[in-house]
Amino acid sequence: MFTVLLIIHGLLAVALLGAITHQALSVWLPARKPAGSFIGRFRSVPATSYGNAIVVLYLVTALLGAVVYTEYRVVVRVVLEQLDMWKTNGVFELKEHFAALGLGVLPAYWYYWRTPLLGEHARTRAVLTAILAFVVWWNFLVGHVLNNVRGFGS
Amino acid sequence: MTVPRSFPVFAVVFAVAWSVVYVICVEKNYALFTYHPATYEFGLGVQKAKDGPAMYWFGWMATSGLVAGAIALVACWLPESLTRRLWSGWSWVVPVAVMVVFCYLLRSYFLR
Secondary structure (H helix, E strand, O other): OOOHHHHHHHHHHHHHHHHHHHHHHHHHHOOOOOOOOOHHHHHHOOOHHHHHHHHHHHHHHHHHHHHHHHHHHHHHHHHHHHOOOHHHHHHHHHHHHHHHHHHHHHHHHHHOOOOOHHHHHHHHHHHHHHHHHHHHHHHHHHHHHHHHOOOOOO | OOOOHHEEEEEEEHHHHHHHHHHHHHOOOOOEEEEEEEOEEEEHHHHHHHHOOOOOHHHHHHHHHHHHHHHHHHHHOOHHHHHOOOOOHHHHHHHHHHHHHHHHHHHHHHOO
């Protein structure tokens, strides 16, 4: 059961990672001319269209992560502590706190990405997007590494 | 979708209050409830571990949500002459600062 939820959590995280990365790059490194390359096309997406999807994906991914976390606490974390893998536990601690802080900025993120976009809030919009992008990337990589440490299905 | 005119005040104050209250909840362990994952039990407030570890993370978020939500709602009632001057940047300055604080608080994991 938890393995299925973990896989769904991972798949949702991939979708969220793609969406937030598209949006963050299109905000921080916008394409100035018609894109010809893969990276150029990646940056030239309409960033506003991602706002609602990112909020929903973040909430659902966090909810599933919270469910899976209960199993992790019993099955994985105890073992990591017994093996003195403190850095590994530390990066997971940061993951849980960063995920929680990301939840707190979601209302502001959602509001500042509503159309029509207000020019005076461009910096706020960009930084909130960068924060969420950082949180999503951190949590994705840490979750992936931790899964590798303990081993699938072990 | 139409949102109330006070929503930006709510959103900015909520982001600030949530971040600050959350870090206080973690540091002081102000969990609204405790979850015991080994026995699938919830308990009100902070409880000691029994038959396995105790999880406070959900309780910290519940406390933060209630307190931050209340603070943000109160801010919405403030006169517009006050809230008009609220800088939207607080919605990211404070969360980023709290992220740095967490890196500092958890430094012992990386310095052993």
